[in-house]
Amino acid sequence: MPNVQHVSPKxxxxxxxVGTMKGAFLLRADARRRTWxxxxxxxxxxxxxxxxxxxxxxxxxxxxxxxxxxxGGMLHSSDDFGQSWTNPVEGNVKFPQGTDATLKQIWQVVxxxxxxxDTMYCGVEPAALFVSRDAxxxxxLVEGLWNHPQRPKWQPGGGGLCLHTILLDPERPATIRVxxxxxGMYVTEDDGATWRPSNxxxxxxxxxxxYPEFGQCVHKVVQSKQRPARMFLQNHWGLYRSxxxxxxxxDIANGVPSDxxxxxxxxxxTADTAWIVPLESDEFRCTPEGKLRVYRxxxxxxxxxxxxxxxxxxxxxxxxxxxxMSVDTQSPVGVYFGTRSxxxxxxxxxxxxxxxxxxxxxxxIAVKTAVV
Amino acid sequence: xxxxxxxxxxxxxxxxxxxxIQAPFGGGSLGQxxxxxxxxxxxxRDRVLTELDQVRPHIxxxxxxxxxxxxxxxxxxxxxNAEIVLLxxxxxxxxxxxxx
Numbered sequence: 001m002p003n004v005q006h007v008s009p010k011x012x013x014x015x016x017x018v019g020t021m022k023g024a025f026l027l028r029a030d031a032r033r034r035t036w037x038x039x040x041x042x043x044x045x046x047x048x049x050x051x052x053x054x055x056x057x058x059x060x061x062x063x064x065x066x067x068x069x070x071x072g073g074m075l076h077s078s079d080d081f082g083q084s085w086t087n088p089v090e091g092n093v094k095f096p097q098g099t100d101a102t103l104k105q106i107w108q109v110v111x112x113x114x115x116x117x118d119t120m121y122c123g124v125e126p127a128a129l130f131v132s133r134d135a136x137x138x139x140x141l142v143e144g145l146w147n148h149p150q151r152p153k154w155q156p157g158g159g160g161l162c163l164h165t166i167l168l169d170p171e172r173p174a175t176i177r178v179x180x181x182x183x184g185m186y187v188t189e190d191d192g193a194t195w196r197p198s199n200x201x202x203x204x205x206x207x208x209x210x211y212p213e214f215g216q217c218v219h220k221v222v223q224s225k226q227r228p229a230r231m232f233l234q235n236h237w238g239l240y241r242s243x244x245x246x247x248x249x250x251d252i253a254n255g256v257p258s259d260x261x262x263x264x265x266x267x268x269x270t271a272d273t274a275w276i277v278p279l280e281s282d283e284f285r286c287t288p289e290g291k292l293r294v295y296r297x298x299x300x301x302x303x304x305x306x307x308x309x310x311x312x313x314x315x316x317x318x319x320x321x322x323x324x325m326s327v328d329t330q331s332p333v334g335v336y337f338g339t340r341s342x343x344x345x346x347x348x349x350x351x352x353x354x355x356x357x358x359x360x361x362x363x364x365i366a367v368k369t370a371v372v
Numbered sequence: 373x374x375x376x377x378x379x380x381x382x383x384x385x386x387x388x389x390x391x392x393i394q395a396p397f398g399g400g401s402l403g404q405x406x407x408x409x410x411x412x413x414x415x416x417r418d419r420v421l422t423e424l425d426q427v428r429p430h431i432x433x434x435x436x437x438x439x440x441x442x443x444x445x446x447x448x449x450x451x452x453n454a455e456i457v458l459l460x461x462x463x464x465x466x467x468x469x470x471x472x
Contacts, residue, residue: 070430070460071382071419087386091418102422 006083007039009372014328015081016336016357017062018344019048019366024064026082027357031371033334033348036357042066042082049164049323050075050109050122053370057117060372063136065093065106065122073106075122077136093122093130093139099146101126107164108323113173123163127154127180131192142192145178150197150214154183157217157236164322165218169245170225177221177246184216185233185246201249205237219262220322221246224271230300232274234264234322236282241301252301257288263325267333267350272300275307275327275335275351277320286317294337296351310354311345318343323366330371338364373453377409379416380458386415397454402435403446405456420458430461 007028009015016027016036023041042048043066050065060079067073074092076085095101105125112119122130122139129142145151154161165179174191177198184199197214204216217236223245224230233240233249239259240249253259258278267273275296280288287293292311295304318339325337336346342361347354375397379387387393395408403425410417422428425446433440434457440448450456 068382069463070428072422072428074418087415089386089415091423094418095423097423100424102424102426 002041002044004041004044004082005037005039007037007081009081011372013372014330014334015053015370015372016326016328016344016346017051017053017366017368017370018338018358018361018364019051019064019323019368020338020342020362020364021047022362024048024051024066024082025358025361026062027344031330033328033330033346036346038358039082041362042078042085043076046073047105047365049366050106051366051368052109052111053368053372054111054120055370055372056111056114057135063109063120065109067105073103075106075109075136075139092136093124095128096141099141101128104160105162107162108166110166110168113168115173121166121168121176123166123178125160125162127151127161127163127183129163129166129176129178129192144188144193145186145195148186148195150183153215154180155215157181159322165221167221167223167231169223170228172228177223179218179221181219181236182215182217184214184218185221186214187246198246199249200247201251202233202235202240203238220264222264222266222274224266225268227271230271232264232266232301234261234276236260239264239276239301250301252297254301254303256295256304257293260285261320262322263320263337265325265327265335268327268329269333270298273298273350274301275325276304277325277337279319285319287319290315290317292316292318292339292345294335294351294354307347307351307354309352310347310356321365323368324364326367326369328369328371334369336367336369338367340364375405375408375450375452376455377412378455378457379413380460382460383413383416383419383458386419387413397450397452399452400450401446402433402440402444402448402450402456405450405454406446409456416458430463432459432461433457434459 018025023044025040046066054061108123118135120132130139167177169175231242239253294307328334340363344358374394377393
């Protein structure tokens with residue numbers, strides 16, 4: 001087994017949680033974010049799509065959803081930054097009897113609202129949402145979504161039929177949005193009892209009806225905490241903004257080399273600033289022209305600027321996946337992304353300049369952040 | 373001779389580090405034999421079986437040297453003194469490569 005390294009974060013430090021095809025890693029830096037320590041690998045050999053940090057209720061808890069091809073997957077947590085992890089006797093995220101379904105992959109785990117410190121949500125493949133009301137000890141299927149009459153018509157995308165995004169509306173306690181590939185975005189306004197699609201204006205390039213009610217291959221959606229009406233959506237072809245909480249979507253692919261891509265990250269302080277990493281096409285899922293460019297808008301998508309300082313601009317055929325980019329809450333905001341080639345890049349100045357924080361990791365599939 | 377289970381290395385931390393587990397068994401099916409194992413090491417159950425009580429697709433269970441998948445799966449007959457080997461399948465590189 002590999003020699004596992006550990007990091008020891010202090011209050012105010014920045015953490016970058018990295019999920020890969022062969023384990024998880026933790027990157028730590030102080031608030032200046034100039035030098036980084038790397039901890040891990042945790043869960044070596046396991047695929048880790050889901051990672052999050054839960055600071056509620058006085059916790060300093062990391063959650064991970066490693067999956068073994070052989071032994072399956074379940075959620076594990078650590079209260080000491082990876083030095084030890086829970087290892088539940090029973091699978092904690094399981095489909096109940098009668099669903100005729102088995103868990104294939106844990107794709108997303110997110111803490112609930114600050115007002116509900118023991119609530120957590122988990123998105124999985126096959127596409128389903130689970131909720132915990134006891135701080136992650138036990139989980140139950142959100143049956144309102146599972147029993148949705150449109151669910152049998154959802155189709156698996158290249159990554160499987162996964163529920164990969166969970167957004168808790170910051171102002172409306174009973175409103176949750178989820179994104180499913182390929183089902184599109186769905187919203188509940190009664191805490192999960194009933195759901196409806198919310199994809200008006202989002203293109204489905206791969207269907208005869210280009211603007212169906214549901215069935216879009218949504219890659220990532222983000223929602224502003226400060227101005228919750230503002231959302232951004234990176235689609236399987238299509239880059240969109242909503243100013244009405246996702247009820248309608250407007251194309252904002254203005255000046256980008258491609259509107260195909262996976263991740264989108266939103267500035268925590270201003271709802272007009274977001275970052276994306278366009279890829280050439282669904283046929284060739286690499287950065288266009290062999291140039292690794294992050295694009296940033298500061299005017300809600302009216303314009304996008306290429307950010308390249310410190311990023312390779314020659315022969316860089318990289319891929320950044322849907323959960324492969326994230327921002328921190330430091331000032332100025334830090335932006336981080338990971339590539340399928342095992343590199344982690346970071347910027348401590350909102351994308352103006354970039355540094356290689358780690359290299360030689362397994363293929364990166366998730367990048368999350370925390371300020372501890 | 374009791375029933376003998378050979379535990380793969382990856383699962384031993386969930387079985388008190390035991391490489392072998394012996395337990396009395398009166399004979400029956402593989403499913404019944406595994407119930408004996410779950411009593412000895414409860415954490416192994418969800419690592420070996422899915423929610424549908426099926427052996428996970430990339431795990432092989434050998435009963436006296438015979439792959440149970442070819443002998444009726446969980447209904448395969450198991451003698452009271454059988455040797456049951458749990459092994460991860462040699463399929464590590466064949467899984468689909470997620471692209472999304």
